[in-house]
Amino acid sequence: MSKTLSTTMAVGLFIVAAIMAALSAPAMAQDPAPAPQTPGAVQLPAPAVDTGNLVALPSVAPVAHKAKPAVVNIFTVKFVKSGQRNSNRRGFRGTPEEFFEDFFGFQVPPRSNKQSALGSGFIFDPQGFIITNNHVVEDADDIKVKLADGRELTAEIIGRDPKTDLALIKLTTPGPYPYISLGDSDRIEIGDWLVAIGNPFGLEHTVTAGILSARGRTIGVGPYDDFLQTDASINPGNSGGPLLNLRGEVVGINTIIIAGGSGIGFAIPSNVATKIIDQLKANGRVERGWIGVLIQELTPDMAKSFGLDDNTQGSLIGNVVEGSPAETGGLKHGDIIVEFDGKPIKAWQELTSIVADTPIGKVVNVVVVRDKKKVTLKLTVGKLEDDGSSLGGLSSPGFDLGLTLQELTPELAARHDLGGRSGLLVQGVGNDSLAAEAGIQPQDIILEVDRQPVPTLAEYQRIVRQHAKGTPILLWIKRGNQTIFFSLGLND
Numbered sequence: 001m002s003k004t005l006s007t008t009m010a011v012g013l014f015i016v017a018a019i020m021a022a023l024s025a026p027a028m029a030q031d032p033a034p035a036p037q038t039p040g041a042v043q044l045p046a047p048a049v050d051t052g053n054l055v056a057l058p059s060v061a062p063v064a065h066k067a068k069p070a071v072v073n074i075f076t077v078k079f080v081k082s083g084q085r086n087s088n089r090r091g092f093r094g095t096p097e098e099f100f101e102d103f104f105g106f107q108v109p110p111r112s113n114k115q116s117a118l119g120s121g122f123i124f125d126p127q128g129f130i131i132t133n134n135h136v137v138e139d140a141d142d143i144k145v146k147l148a149d150g151r152e153l154t155a156e157i158i159g160r161d162p163k164t165d166l167a168l169i170k171l172t173t174p175g176p177y178p179y180i181s182l183g184d185s186d187r188i189e190i191g192d193w194l195v196a197i198g199n200p201f202g203l204e205h206t207v208t209a210g211i212l213s214a215r216g217r218t219i220g221v222g223p224y225d226d227f228l229q230t231d232a233s234i235n236p237g238n239s240g241g242p243l244l245n246l247r248g249e250v251v252g253i254n255t256i257i258i259a260g261g262s263g264i265g266f267a268i269p270s271n272v273a274t275k276i277i278d279q280l281k282a283n284g285r286v287e288r289g290w291i292g293v294l295i296q297e298l299t300p301d302m303a304k305s306f307g308l309d310d311n312t313q314g315s316l317i318g319n320v321v322e323g324s325p326a327e328t329g330g331l332k333h334g335d336i337i338v339e340f341d342g343k344p345i346k347a348w349q350e351l352t353s354i355v356a357d358t359p360i361g362k363v364v365n366v367v368v369v370r371d372k373k374k375v376t377l378k379l380t381v382g383k384l385e386d387d388g389s390s391l392g393g394l395s396s397p398g399f400d401l402g403l404t405l406q407e408l409t410p411e412l413a414a415r416h417d418l419g420g421r422s423g424l425l426v427q428g429v430g431n432d433s434l435a436a437e438a439g440i441q442p443q444d445i446i447l448e449v450d451r452q453p454v455p456t457l458a459e460y461q462r463i464v465r466q467h468a469k470g471t472p473i474l475l476w477i478k479r480g481n482q483t484i485f486f487s488l489g490l491n492d
Helices: 004-026 059-068 096-104 270-282 300-305 350-357 410-415 435-439 458-467
Strands: 071-079 114-125 127-134 142-146 152-161 166-171 193-198 206-217 227-231 241-242 250-257 264-271 293-296 315-320 336-340 363-370 373-380 405-406 426-430 443-449 474-478 480-489
Touching: 004 206, 059 071, 059 114, 059 193, 059 241, 059 363, 071 127, 114 193, 114 250, 114 270, 127 250, 127 270, 127 435, 142 166, 241 300, 250 270, 264 270, 270 363, 336 350, 405 458, 426 435
Parallel strands: none
Antiparallel strands: 071 114, 071 142, 114 127, 127 166, 142 152, 152 166, 193 206, 193 241, 206 227, 227 264, 241 250, 250 264, 293 315, 315 336, 336 363, 363 373, 405 426, 426 443, 443 474, 474 480
């Protein structure tokens, strides 16, 4: 053996011996090197974590798995004249042209006479009945529905209700189909988890989750506003899709988002939708009760003027229609309705929906505050004629321009920056009406009719009623930051 090899083996044996000694020696705890200290700093101990109190967020996977087969994508085609747009839409429709107009305030000229729109919906009956928004299918010449399994089928409209923005359509191909059930929207509470499924921007069967942020929202888009507010992400194309609780039941129909309002979406409560859909399924239309009064908010200042201190509960009657059930029953302007058919009126807007849901022909008790005293009256509920007349039950016996109007509350006037002017808010425009042909849109403010101010619905009625037949009627309207004149041609 050479000297070099012998030396190498000796060194190797020494290293092995050192390693074995280190392994066999007892472990010695060493204090870590002290961390550098900042002058004047106080070192706090790390907080103890009690893992026993941690609560895991619920998984929405079971809800999505249960509901997705019944959620559908809806594609509609409408053939229109060049430059024509749907003036009755609510919320967003999802077409590029409308998306740019809603977000950036300018209109992209249509590229052809064929407009496409997309939305969502869900099957709630194995026969193929689908709930969606009215603005998704309104005026559609062709409706295609894409199911979760990839099939594309044709659907037909069974009935629509523009006032609540609900529609019922049905697949023309016989079922059965997977479906999800409508739940009880009154059982969910603010803070409960909710799941939205839909077709935002064409991204099929997108699932988002959030909580119920608020309920009973009135946002000025219709006479029967009663929305659920959620922060579950809702975008253009989600319209008509389901909002579900963690049991997989539909508690809302996603309908509206606020432009620029990240995390703010609105859904029609399932309990509201059920009443509408049942009528559409049975009759293809919705019939509502009517008493013929114009109501408004009882503000604190008004309450004091009526000698009610700060009690603002109830609906203040601003006008009573001549010959209406309200007039026959003895109601007068200045009365404050605090109870209708046994139901207390807390928020003034509640009366509209309560009257609408009351069976036509039913005799009801109405409790009003008159001259600081409660008075009980009886009246027979009439039928609301769907003729484009005003929300409060006022009709326009002269000409039907096809407008649904609301008097401005101080809050609405401030929101629309009227600069001290008065006017009427356009909440709806009837299909194929004179107003629609002229280009009047929801959220327009009518300032004048025939060069005369219209601070109230009664004044609007008077001017329209007295307008000479066969001559155009002139409307001066505020839209955004602009004021525009519209001339509506009237027939004899």
